[in-house]
Amino acid sequence: MEKVLGRFEKWSTHVAVLSIFIMMILTTADAIGRYLFSFPLPGAYEVTEKYLMVIAVYLGASYTYRGGSTIRITLLVDRLPSRARMVLQVFAQVFSICYGFFLLVPAVECVLRAYSQKLTVSSPPLPLWPPFTAIPIGLLLMALFMLRDLPRVRSGGSALFREGGSSDVMAEDTSGEAGARP
Amino acid sequence: MIALPFIALVVTLLLGVPIAFALAGTGIFGIYLLKGNWDIVLEVLKNALLFVADYNLTTIPMFILMAFFSSSSGLARDLYTAASNWLAHVRGGLAIATVFACAIFGAMSGASVAAAAVMAPLAMTNMRRLGYSEVLAAGSVSVGATLDILIPPSVPMVIYGLATQTSIGRLLVAGVIPGIILGILLALCILVWVTINPSHAPKAVRVPQAERWRSLWKIWPSLMLILIVLLLLYTGVATPTEVGALGAFMAGLIGVVMKRLTWHGALQALRETIRTSTMIFLIMIGANIFGYFMTLSRVPNHVVEAVMAMNLNRWVIIIGITVVYFLISMVMDEIPLLLITLPLTFPLVTSVGFDPIWFGVLSMMMVAMGLVFPPVGMIAFVVSATAKVDLVTVYRGTSVMIISIFIAIVLVMIFPELAVWLPTTMRGK
Numbered sequence: 077m078e079k080v081l082g083r084f085e086k087w088s089t090h091v092a093v094l095s096i097f098i099m100m101i102l103t104t105a106d107a108i109g110r111y112l113f114s115f116p117l118p119g120a121y122e123v124t125e126k127y128l129m130v131i132a133v134y135l136g137a138s139y140t141y142r143g144g145s146t147i148r149i150t151l152l153v154d155r156l157p158s159r160a161r162m163v164l165q166v167f168a169q170v171f172s173i174c175y176g177f178f179l180l181v182p183a184v185e186c187v188l189r190a191y192s193q194k195l196t197v198s199s200p201p202l203p204l205w206p207p208f209t210a211i212p213i214g215l216l217l218m219a220l221f222m223l224r225d226l227p228r229v230r231s232g233g234s235a236l237f238r239e240g241g242s243s244d245v246m247a248e249d250t251s252g253e254a255g256a257r258p
Numbered sequence: 259m260i261a262l263p264f265i266a267l268v269v270t271l272l273l274g275v276p277i278a279f280a281l282a283g284t285g286i287f288g289i290y291l292l293k294g295n296w297d298i299v300l301e302v303l304k305n306a307l308l309f310v311a312d313y314n315l316t317t318i319p320m321f322i323l324m325a326f327f328s329s330s331s332g333l334a335r336d337l338y339t340a341a342s343n344w345l346a347h348v349r350g351g352l353a354i355a356t357v358f359a360c361a362i363f364g365a366m367s368g369a370s371v372a373a374a375a376v377m378a379p380l381a382m383t384n385m386r387r388l389g390y391s392e393v394l395a396a397g398s399v400s401v402g403a404t405l406d407i408l409i410p411p412s413v414p415m416v417i418y419g420l421a422t423q424t425s426i427g428r429l430l431v432a433g434v435i436p437g438i439i440l441g442i443l444l445a446l447c448i449l450v451w452v453t454i455n456p457s458h459a460p461k462a463v464r465v466p467q468a469e470r471w472r473s474l475w476k477i478w479p480s481l482m483l484i485l486i487v488l489l490l491l492y493t494g495v496a497t498p499t500e501v502g503a504l505g506a507f508m509a510g511l512i513g514v515v516m517k518r519l520t521w522h523g524a525l526q527a528l529r530e531t532i533r534t535s536t537m538i539f540l541i542m543i544g545a546n547i548f549g550y551f552m553t554l555s556r557v558p559n560h561v562v563e564a565v566m567a568m569n570l571n572r573w574v575i576i577i578g579i580t581v582v583y584f585l586i587s588m589v590m591d592e593i594p595l596l597l598i599t600l601p602l603t604f605p606l607v608t609s610v611g612f613d614p615i616w617f618g619v620l621s622m623m624m625v626a627m628g629l630v631f632p633p634v635g636m637i638a639f640v641v642s643a644t645a646k647v648d649l650v651t652v653y654r655g656t657s658v659m660i661i662s663i664f665i666a667i668v669l670v671m672i673f674p675e676l677a678v679w680l681p682t683t684m685r686g687k
Contacts (some may be wrong), residue, residue: 145280149274
């Protein structure tokens with residue numbers, strides 16, 4: 077299970093990284109084409125916002141979570157005795173898991189609506205459901221990683237409470253010890 | 259009943275729930291409380307999830323990518339070397355050079371935390387080696403990094419613009435003069451500090467003229483990048499999103515041409531961009547859900563009506579907001595702070611006749627103080643962690659240099675033209 081999750085996350089992050097890179101190239105080429113040659117790239121604007129942004133943000137969600145990039149207010153929690161802190165951390169983890177799984181309902185509905193109503197971007201008429209599929213996939217991965225981390229809260233291994241984050245989560249072992257760093 | 263979601267938000271935040279999830283969770287609770295209908299909640303959530311599919315929002319990852327490419331390409335190191343070579347003959351010159359290098363790096367980067375992470379190890383190592391006190395060194399790099407928030411491109415400015423529907427191009431340009439003034443005030447602060455207490459900085463040394471010019475020659479690609487970015491923004495020739503993409507592309511290209519940006523470095527910069535951007539977008543999605551609840555509850559309108567009924571002087575209102583921002587920024591990072599408070603403060607400020615762009619600049623300066631002030635101070639954390647310096651030492655340094663930010667805030671309050679004049683000279687958007 078760990079291995080499968082890790083592999084999925086690796087690929088989803090690669091796709092997210094590629095989306096950001098294409099976004100940069102496409103926007104640059106569009107701007108240069110428009111202002112220097114009066115020839116904007118057709119569809120660059122809509123592909124960027126409806127395809128690349130959605131894919132980059134949601135497929136990068138689990139990588140972001142595992143990197144410890146969730147901002148929290150720790151003013152009170154840090155001053156509590158370790159037992160009370162543990163209880164609150166479990167509460168925060170459960171809250172996050174519930175939210176993550178709950179979001180899957182509207183996320184799947186977004187895809188189904190785009191598919192059933194045959195929604196497309198206006199030019200070129202590309203279907204919207206493929207990029208929207210990234211929303212439930214990305215959120216599911218993030219929610220599953222959060223669920224995996226629940227038993228690790230006690231040992232301090234949950235990524236939710238990792239301060240500042242690791243500089244390279246991808247380099248971590250995804251075979252089971254990924255979140256269990258001290 | 260309307261107060262319940264607000265109370266729930268404060269409680270969940272204090273209990274350590276991630277800000278993005280706390281905002282969304284309590285927003286969902288609030289909407290259900292007011293409407294009693296899950297279909298409406300689901301519709302709001304669908305809109306919130308698709309909120310990221312907006313071209314204007316791509317400005318955020320592009321500015322962040324520009325920062326990470328600039329950093330991976332070693333442009334910050336060249337800037338720091340040039341600044342320190344030219345200012346080494348002044349007592350405290352290296353600390354001033356750090357501030358100026360942060361300011362110039364700020365013009366190539368949209369994220370102040372990135373500037374702190376890049377500059378701290380560089381500047382601290384050099385200042386330690388030459389006998390500067392840890393307090394002065396850490397203070398100058400931390401507060402210097404906050405200049406990034408004001409000097410375009412600035413991610414918090416973009417977020418302010420998106421949250422308040424204010425022109426992002428004008429906002430970014432508006433930060434230039436206050437940013438320069440703050441940079442000068444920080445330099446003056448260092449000079450006064452080392453004059454009063456010379457033990458903080460060693461005697462000045464003079465770097466040979468040839469070495470100075472050599473270091474200056476190395477930074478021409480960075481200066482070119484900055485010039486192009488600022489010109490494009492100022493003339494309105496390209497949109498802020500296009501400027502961000504062009505800037506990131508050029509920063510990457512400079513790194514490749516100079517043979518400094520490796521495959522691994524570029525990949526790392528892209529991954530960091532994903533992580534930082536997604537973190538921001540998750541908070542924005544949460545703020546979007548909570549914002550919908552606030553609109554339904556009409557709380558912002560009630561707040562405006564209640565404050566207007568008090569017949570307060572508008573300066574009392576703005577000073578009150580400044581104090582509240584400062585207090586909240588002590589425990590919360592700048593992006594959630596802006597997203598949570600703007601739906602309440604922005605209508606209030608504009609209803610009493612203040613300029614939205616002026617308030618934008620002022621908000622940035624207020625959150626800049628919070629970024630280096632205890633107990634949270636995200637930049638202080640970054641400097642402490644990356645330069646291996648005690649957090650209390652960082653705070654001792656920032657508590658002195660924060661006076662400059664305070665003076666800059668007062669100046670912008672007294673002379674609003676400092677912020678609003680430059681955008682009025684722009685032709686485009």
